[in-house]
Amino acid sequence: MTHPDAFDVLISEVGPRDGLQSVKATMPTADKQRWIDALAAAGLREIEVASFVPARLLPQMADAAQVVQHARQHAQVRVMALVPNLQGAQHALEAGAQKLTLPVSASPAHSLANVRKTPEDMVQEVAAVLRLRDIVAPGVPVEVGMSTAFGCTLQGPVPEDDVLRLAQQLAAIGVDEIGLSDTTGMANPAQVSRLFKRMFQEIGPLTGAAHMHNTRGLGLANCLAAYEAGVRTFDSSLAGLGGCPYAPGASGNVVTEDLVFMFEAMGVSTGVDWARLVAAREALKAGLPGEPLYGMSPEAGLPRGWNRQIN
Amino acid sequence: MTHPDAFDVLISEVGPRDGLQSVKATMPTADKQRWIDALAAAGLREIEVASFVPARLLPQMADAAQVVQHARQHAQVRVMALVPNLQGAQHALEAGAQKLTLPVSASPAHSLANVRKTPEDMVQEVAAVLRLRDIVAPGVPVEVGMSTAFGCTLQGPVPEDDVLRLAQQLAAIGVDEIGLSDTTGMANPAQVSRLFKRMFQEIGPLTGAAHMHNTRGLGLANCLAAYEAGVRTFDSSLAGLGGCPYAPGASGNVVTEDLVFMFEAMGVSTGVDWARLVAAREALKAGLPGEPLYGMSPEAGLPRGWNRQIN
Numbered sequence: 001m002t003h004p005d006a007f008d009v010l011i012s013e014v015g016p017r018d019g020l021q022s023v024k025a026t027m028p029t030a031d032k033q034r035w036i037d038a039l040a041a042a043g044l045r046e047i048e049v050a051s052f053v054p055a056r057l058l059p060q061m062a063d064a065a066q067v068v069q070h071a072r073q074h075a076q077v078r079v080m081a082l083v084p085n086l087q088g089a090q091h092a093l094e095a096g097a098q099k100l101t102l103p104v105s106a107s108p109a110h111s112l113a114n115v116r117k118t119p120e121d122m123v124q125e126v127a128a129v130l131r132l133r134d135i136v137a138p139g140v141p142v143e144v145g146m147s148t149a150f151g152c153t154l155q156g157p158v159p160e161d162d163v164l165r166l167a168q169q170l171a172a173i174g175v176d177e178i179g180l181s182d183t184t185g186m187a188n189p190a191q192v193s194r195l196f197k198r199m200f201q202e203i204g205p206l207t208g209a210a211h212m213h214n215t216r217g218l219g220l221a222n223c224l225a226a227y228e229a230g231v232r233t234f235d236s237s238l239a240g241l242g243g244c245p246y247a248p249g250a251s252g253n254v255v256t257e258d259l260v261f262m263f264e265a266m267g268v269s270t271g272v273d274w275a276r277l278v279a280a281r282e283a284l285k286a287g288l289p290g291e292p293l294y295g296m297s298p299e300a301g302l303p304r305g306w307n308r309q310i311n
Numbered sequence: 312m313t314h315p316d317a318f319d320v321l322i323s324e325v326g327p328r329d330g331l332q333s334v335k336a337t338m339p340t341a342d343k344q345r346w347i348d349a350l351a352a353a354g355l356r357e358i359e360v361a362s363f364v365p366a367r368l369l370p371q372m373a374d375a376a377q378v379v380q381h382a383r384q385h386a387q388v389r390v391m392a393l394v395p396n397l398q399g400a401q402h403a404l405e406a407g408a409q410k411l412t413l414p415v416s417a418s419p420a421h422s423l424a425n426v427r428k429t430p431e432d433m434v435q436e437v438a439a440v441l442r443l444r445d446i447v448a449p450g451v452p453v454e455v456g457m458s459t460a461f462g463c464t465l466q467g468p469v470p471e472d473d474v475l476r477l478a479q480q481l482a483a484i485g486v487d488e489i490g491l492s493d494t495t496g497m498a499n500p501a502q503v504s505r506l507f508k509r510m511f512q513e514i515g516p517l518t519g520a521a522h523m524h525n526t527r528g529l530g531l532a533n534c535l536a537a538y539e540a541g542v543r544t545f546d547s548s549l550a551g552l553g554g555c556p557y558a559p560g561a562s563g564n565v566v567t568e569d570l571v572f573m574f575e576a577m578g579v580s581t582g583v584d585w586a587r588l589v590a591a592r593e594a595l596k597a598g599l600p601g602e603p604l605y606g607m608s609p610e611a612g613l614p615r616g617w618n619r620q621i622n
Contacts, residue, residue, distance in 0.1 A: 151615070151616070153614075153615050155616075156614075156615045156616025184614075185614075186614035188573060188577045189573065190577035214607065215607065216569065216572055216607050216614075217607030217608055218569070218572075221532045221535045223532075224500050224535060255528065258528035258529070261527055262532060265499035265502075266499045266501035296527050297527040297528055300496060303462055303464075303467075303496075303527075304463070304464050304466075304497075305468045
């Protein structure tokens, strides 16, 4: 979906959900709230703050409703929640989530392993969520982030036609936004460009976010390719939180600080204040002591003469 | 210069010169030679193996002639040497270097600090090198790598017109190839694209390598932008050797392993065998024990189904 505000791109911060979900430690609720406050203060306008799953499966997200309610205090932030199914959607909407995101895997192998459902079954689940949304919260957009769209660690390559067919099915049932996720960092810029261009051809403005991982170092290059293909929403996480468990030292999500630096340096406005974003790392550090923080631009600082940058 | 061989791009490995010059330790000659052998075995076709500067200034490069002579054993490798001036060029050509590269800074402040000469004086020095080359080694190409082309830590922004004017002066005196270097990692993809496109407009096929740094995480994105602008030669160093002394943890040069992974994944042939490249890290490790090795793709490995990659 084209972002309707005054900036060129929308950075959708996923750290408090996607990032936290990938680390072992549980961040106390108050720390999550302070971290979200710091992210909001940096100018982020969309934050995925929690996942509505049973607390016994993911104790890290047991306070999802509280976190959503707190985040709602920031009027300029769209508070997004991940929901894996209809029940999660019920709870998220009750808590006041302003946007829902559902993961639907393009790889049947990954889908079965992850949610014990085929992609087709997941389309039916999304349809049920849409019906619920239409009744109880008609103004809340429902996004699907299509996992393993660029390859799967179980299946290997994922045919592009499979991705497009699934996107069309999701568009047909009324999903508001369909993004593509490089769940395990297998994408390359040529593939990203090709696949997003096909998405725009097939489902037009329903084409959503690029959710890239930096597993093999190509995160920003893939975001650049997506931008050039027309994508205007980008998922990333502060300090790259969400490391790949199987690749120590290889960060998972694209680092928000570096992504914002890249776009702002290019003259592409994000609405995000880079220095305040870097300051928000302190809140993350306080809530997750000892967790490694990734990112190159925070180490190096802004280039000399940044304000006079010739763009 | 368009690369005349069978592959889509030329990866010019700069680790044994640029990388080693940036680390404190001195690598023994035999270890350098084994490392260069491993790089050659990986299929690299251009390697910057040494810098011809007085040994009292740079003890790390005291064995430059021996290293060049050894590297010449690899028939498929073009053996490149950095020379800062006419005297260095004499020694490099005597030793058998097959390509010379001279650094000329686009920023007068950086030029004076680095070589105590203005950019204009450096153009005269390059002219002297070209005259020498014409007499003693007419087949040896002379490249200029234009430092600080994208910004300078002393001067701040560098006007693009200054870069283009300097490139035209260098082209006029007969330099074979003029590349642009992001010496301190200040470039962004929009700037890289714009500047290289202007280079192709103004000096056409004399446009040379993109030498990008990863200081702020944009190394590969900048290489992608340069590729899209028409650049076909890319400087990089194995394991990103050549860290920025002022930014601990921020690697300097683009990591050859990740760059090769990106291009090969895109279907852009490099002629380099990624697995053998990763194996060459062992030779680097042996010669520089304890030195940090960068690179994401070596940590994560190739994606599942790499051979069946859909490109």
